[in-house]
Amino acid sequence: MELSNIQWGIAVLTIAALFLGRMVWVGIRNKSIRNFQGTHTSQEVPSYYLQISIYGLAAILLAALAVLLVHQEFGPLYSVGLALALFPLLWLWVHLWDLPSYLLKGIIRVFNLKISLPKLPSKKSVEQLTEVEEEQPADSPVTEEEPAPFTVEDWFQAADALISHATGQPHSSLFPHNSGPISWIAARRHFRREWEVKSKRDFQEIQDWLFQIGHRREFHEQMEFIMNMDTQELQQYLEDVDAGKFGLDTLQEQAEEKHRVEMVRTNQDGIRYQSFLAWDYLRYIHNYKLGVAAGFASEDEALNRMRSAGQVLQNRYGSWAELGKNYLDARQFWSSVEMEKGGEKWWKAYHSLTKDPASIWNQSPWPFRLIEIEEQAE
Template sequence: MKRSLTALLLLFALLLTGCSNGTGTDSKTEAPAEVTITKETLSDTLRWFNAAYAIITTRNGGDINLIGGYGTKNLLEVQMIKSGLKESWEVTDKTTADDTLNWLLEEGGHNAELLEEYKENSLSEYTREELIEVLSVSSYTDNDRAYYLGLYDAVANYSDNAILAWDLSRAMQLSAWYYLAGYYTYEEAMDKSLAIAKSLQKAYGSWDEMADSYLYGYQYWSGDDMSDETSESFARYQIYQELVKQTDSPYSIDWNYELQKDWP
């Protein structure tokens, strides 16, 4: 199964032109039961949730003050989200939604794959300087060097949680999207998000650490070079830096905020 996030803006364009792999827009799509959440009524716990996946929400042109980055009244947005889940995650119902979260949360997701690759390549036997020397031969491309150094640095900095934030951040976004798509109830989605958020707090000590691990994960998955200013990894790094600097930054809420269930 391909475990990635298709750019929502592209999906939006495809849906408008009726070219989303021939599926078109389903006129029978119904929005899930509405839970009215605005920027003014967004609780601190929900604000924390949204901050955990604010990078991808911003990259996709969503609103970091809305659950999942989108409202639930717009049927076209609901169809867009359902199409994105199907195309990028092969999620089409509650069963496949549960299976995908299980892969991310219980089976280790991409974090487990990276740790296995780190082990297979015996990267623990090198210092960083030695690894750079090994990778300096002409048979390695710049992206190869970035890839293996990314693996090395992720484990060096975060040990077994190397790119866990990449998996958990997406799991939180997926939980919200499952609600928007109608696969989860609002309570189910938020309960799942609460458990994931608490796992993130245990794994990392700050928003910066979480974002760092997330970006290592994106670079690992995409195979590009975060130091390349034309890369998607660099674009996401820039988004994080810009979000941090905002007056109303989503990361202004304390990383160690005591998350609590404040929904029905």
């Protein structure tokens, strides 16, 4: 079946419409990210305008090709060849200013060079430095800059430190922005993989569950069930677990259930007196940190909800070390198999935070007023 020029033109025009739609989607997505994560200038997110211009130019070129195809009687093969030629030009135009960087990286790799390039100061930092030099007389003594006051965000950054350290996530700030280390795509991928969350509604349901119920209700009911069994009943229960009853179909689930029984029977790590609040609420705080990056919550909303969890943690535990120890004990109860595979990195993060004098835990006060957030604007 041979297509007419008009049919070919419609096909190319359809592709142009797809590029135009992509351009609009990128614009809406980036605008929503900036609204969620704070106001940014175009210099901080140059990829936003770059992507808009890429897809817009592609749509214009393809639309022009469709018009030429219909009105100038170009043949289909010629038109397809012209379209294929346009795409390398588009790619070259997109990466034109990246070529020097690519060439430099190639030279470094080929010759195994170790080059440390100096970081140039931004225009804003230069202007600030100039103002300070103008205001300060030449003979005035050099004074040390006073440390910034400790804030509510700093407290929750410390609360999130254990999970961020152990999972290898950046923890230089509580809420990463567009120019920060955690991207919108990575945060969304995390929620889909770990929580099966695909929308803001899913996210809020998970957060409400963690705050109001969490694993702690299930764990307490399970411990009560185990402690109320006599020796014969417990032996029969373990045999049923090995047989795959109670929905425990996999060997991992059976191993974890038997480990929980052993932990409760021996009161390992004082598990019988565990509230499991650290387990649920530290994940709650961490989810809000990533939820801002994913566009599921604003910074103000996240911080307000974190404060409620933070107050509960302060009332329940007496220090960062106690909070972290209870979290790890609960994680052991949740999945002994996961802790056997990756427990070393969790305990390494814990010991680093507790023993390093420069760690965020040792630099952050445990008792701190979390109610007033208006003071942070001063």
